[in-house]
Amino acid sequence: MNVQKCLRTSDxxxxxxxxxxxxxxxxxxxxxxxxFKEKSIPWSYEFLTSKEWLNIDKDRLxxxxxxxxxxxxxxxxxxxxxxxxxxxxxxxxxxPREDNWWGPIGSTGPCGPDTEIFYDTGKEPxxxxxxxxxSCGKFNEIWNNVFMEYNKTPDGDYDLLxxxxxxxxxxxxxxxxxxxxxxNVYETxxxxxxxxxxxxxxxxxxxxxxxxxxxxxxxxxxxxICDHSRAATFLLAExxxxxxxxxxxxxxRLIRGAIRHGKLLGIEEEFLGELSRIVIETYSRDYSHLKPxxxxxxxxxxxxxxxxxxxxxxxxxxxxxxxxxxxxxxxKDAFLLYxxxxxxxxxxxxxxxxxxxxxxxxxxxxEFEKHQHVSRASADKRFGSGLADTAEETVKxxxxxxxxxxxxxxxxxxxxxxxxxxxTQERLRFDFNFDRKLSDEEIxxxxxxxxxxxxxxxxxxxxxxxxxxxxxxxxxxxxxxxYGEEVSVYSIGDFSTELCSGPHVKNTHELGRFRxxxxxxxxxxxxxxxxxxx
Numbered sequence: 001m002n003v004q005k006c007l008r009t010s011d012x013x014x015x016x017x018x019x020x021x022x023x024x025x026x027x028x029x030x031x032x033x034x035x036f037k038e039k040s041i042p043w044s045y046e047f048l049t050s051k052e053w054l055n056i057d058k059d060r061l062x063x064x065x066x067x068x069x070x071x072x073x074x075x076x077x078x079x080x081x082x083x084x085x086x087x088x089x090x091x092x093x094x095x096p097r098e099d100n101w102w103g104p105i106g107s108t109g110p111c112g113p114d115t116e117i118f119y120d121t122g123k124e125p126x127x128x129x130x131x132x133x134x135s136c137g138k139f140n141e142i143w144n145n146v147f148m149e150y151n152k153t154p155d156g157d158y159d160l161l162x163x164x165x166x167x168x169x170x171x172x173x174x175x176x177x178x179x180x181x182x183x184n185v186y187e188t189x190x191x192x193x194x195x196x197x198x199x200x201x202x203x204x205x206x207x208x209x210x211x212x213x214x215x216x217x218x219x220x221x222x223x224x225i226c227d228h229s230r231a232a233t234f235l236l237a238e239x240x241x242x243x244x245x246x247x248x249x250x251x252x253r254l255i256r257g258a259i260r261h262g263k264l265l266g267i268e269e270e271f272l273g274e275l276s277r278i279v280i281e282t283y284s285r286d287y288s289h290l291k292p293x294x295x296x297x298x299x300x301x302x303x304x305x306x307x308x309x310x311x312x313x314x315x316x317x318x319x320x321x322x323x324x325x326x327x328x329x330x331x332k333d334a335f336l337l338y339x340x341x342x343x344x345x346x347x348x349x350x351x352x353x354x355x356x357x358x359x360x361x362x363x364x365x366x367e368f369e370k371h372q373h374v375s376r377a378s379a380d381k382r383f384g385s386g387l388a389d390t391a392e393e394t395v396k397x398x399x400x401x402x403x404x405x406x407x408x409x410x411x412x413x414x415x416x417x418x419x420x421x422x423x424t425q426e427r428l429r430f431d432f433n434f435d436r437k438l439s440d441e442e443i444x445x446x447x448x449x450x451x452x453x454x455x456x457x458x459x460x461x462x463x464x465x466x467x468x469x470x471x472x473x474x475x476x477x478x479x480x481x482x483y484g485e486e487v488s489v490y491s492i493g494d495f496s497t498e499l500c501s502g503p504h505v506k507n508t509h510e511l512g513r514f515r516x517x518x519x520x521x522x523x524x525x526x527x528x529x530x531x532x533x534x
Contacts, residue, residue: 001029003172005234005287009250012346015227016220018121018137018184022254023231025172033163040145040166041081041115048117048143056178060120062132062139063087066101066113067094071158072150075100078115099133102146102167110148110161117143121183142178143170186223193278194226201274202265221261228258229275236276236297237290239518241532242304243426253344255304260347263312270305273298303534308342315341319348323357331363335371338364390503393425396511396533399460399492399504400450401428403514404531405476406496407449408432411442418476419526427517427532434527438519450514457509458493462502465489475499 006026014020031040047053048061063082068074079092103111118132118139126136133139146167150158173185180188186195199207199222207219235251242252255272262271276297284291315337322333329337329352337343345364352359401421409416412434420431438446465473470489476498490504491497505511511533518530 001027003027007231007235007250012253013350014135016223017135018186019140019171019174019177021173021185021227021231023227023234024174027170027172027175029168031166033165036149036164036166037078037081037145037147040147040168041078042085044117044143044145044168045082045085045087054175054179056119058086060122061087062091062093062118062120064093064095064100064116064118064132066115067096069097072101072113075113075115075147078113078147082115093131093133095133103148104152108152108154110150110165111152111158112146112148112150114144114146116141116145119178123183137183140174140178141171142174144168186226190282191226193282194229194275195222197275197278198222198225198265198267198271201262201267201269201271204265218265221264224261225258225265225275228254228261229272230279232258232272232301233276233279233290233297234287236300237287237293239530241300241427241517241530244424248426249344252304253346255301256308256342256344257347257350259305259308260312270302270309272301272305276301299534311341315343316351319343319351323352323355328358329360331360331365331367334359334361334364335367338368339371391425393533394423395503396505397423397425397428397531399508400454400511400514400531400533401430402490402492402496402498402500402504403450403453403508404428404430404446404529405432405498406492407446407453408529409476410449411445412438427530430529430531431522431526432529433525435525437521438527443516443519447514447516453492453495454508454511454514456493457507458495459507460504461491462504463489463491467499470499473497 003025005023007023009022011020012022015022048056049058063079065078065082066072066075074094079094082092083089100114100116101111102114103109116132118141121138121140123136123138125138126134130136130138132141146169148165148167149161151161152158173188173190176188176190177183177185182188185191195207199205202222204218204222207222232251232254235247235254240247240251242248242255244252258272277294280290280294280297290297318341319329319337322329326333329348334345334348337348338345345359345361348364349359349361351357401423405416405418416432416434418430418432422429464486467487470487473489474497475489476496487499488501489497490500490502492508513534514531515534516529516531518528520528522528
């Protein structure tokens with residue numbers, strides 16, 4: 001058995017209830033063709049209930065198994081094993097695919113039914129249909145045994161695997177809550193230091209469920225801040241930075257959600273840096289990479305706070321005005337809140353839910369896609385340089401890309417060539433040919449070389465010439481790209497000369513400090529660098 005850190009965003013809207021977390025630790029063990037249901041289920045039950053192990057009350061455990069559908073038969077084998085262990089039939093529930101099926105990760109591959117173990121917290125049921133899997137908080141899922149016995153084929157069929165595997169998962173925070181007799185994870189000592197700090201910052205003596213004037217439940221805000229600050233700390237420690245795409249979007253959503261809930265509690269100053277230091281202190285013994293990244297993590301949190309704090313109040317005012325006038329938030333208004341005020345759609349949706357206002361999430365995504373299409377077409381037509389737009393920050397990062405390209409050639413070798421780039425207002429992404437991971441020393445050398453050119457305040461100059469003359473000048477170019485007879489050549493002092501279609505800053509002193517946040521391989525012989533300007 002081992003423990004691993006996990007980030008789950010599929011049910012992030014549930015964070016703030018008794019048991020859901022976006023970041024958590026997961027205990028797991030596996031069988032790769034060794035044993036299957038007949039041993040996995042009894043061993044799980046023994047670990048949970050025996051006095052030698054966790055000694056959890058058997059009478060408070062309920063089980064779910066796969067109900068079957070038109071593709072896969074009902075998992076009566078697992079149910080039979082549970083009954084043989086003494087679990088009454090009325091505490092074994094057959095649930096559909098969305099509850100008791102895992103995988104495949106993609107459209108094809110290994111997958112199978114699972115059986116899940118729930119602990120009854122003692123809360124009153126929410127209704128006559130309340131059963132394990134209900135989100136009311138009565139049942140706490142603590143263990144999941146996945147039985148990978150099928151392979152999904154490209155034509156949608158399910159073939160039985162020759163080797164049947166078991167993958168189990170057990171939530172650390174949830175199990176600790178059960179062992180300590182708590183009906184939610186936030187009352188365990190894991191979260192106590194964070195909650196005390198939040199109460200101090202907000203001037204709260206007792207966290208209650210009294211509904212405030214803006215209809216937000218106080219206890220939920222405290223819990224969301226706990227969860228999101230912890231998740232953001234671990235994401236930043238992996239070198240991920242807040243962006244509007246990919247993992248960076250998830251991080252930005254977590255940070256900005258925590259900031260909004262901080263405002264609801266009356267916290268007006270930047271506070272996530274302090275909470276992050278608590279997270280690092282709590283977990284640094286088990287995760288040694290946290291402490292060395294502390295200054296970076298706190299700086300990024302504070303920077304993101306400043307960005308969002310500047311527009312949060314105005315965005316909330318705009319939301320309230322639109323909601324009062326239209327009684328709903330349509331796709332265009334949701335996109336306006338995203339583009340002009342930095343509201344991830346999840347925040348707008350949450351605001352709608354709190355205020356009983358419909359938010360057209362599908363309409364937002366349509367508007368977003370339209371915007372991306374126009375931006376791509378415009379960028380292709382005007383620049384062809386990997387820029388998402390021509391905002392000031394994007395132009396700065398584009399110029400920094402030229403410095404990075406040349407620095408890589410000088411540190412790693414003249415054979416280095418650009419294989420692609422993508423530049424937004426928040427970061428640059430640069431792909432280049434290289435057959436191994438860069439060392440820490442090489443990354444530092446590249447960073448320092450770029451920053452030296454920035455400090456030199458080198459002029460950025462443009463000349464128009466023929467493609468042949470540009471090549472004779474020693475200009476770097478992406479030779480897979482098609483150029484016309486007339487080309488633009490940009491030189492940065494005597495450091496860099498490249499064919500490019502712009503735009504750029506006039507002098508490197510405008511750029512600020514350059515920092516590489518991540519270096520990774522993306523395909524055979526191609527590496528990718530993500531970097532920011534501070």
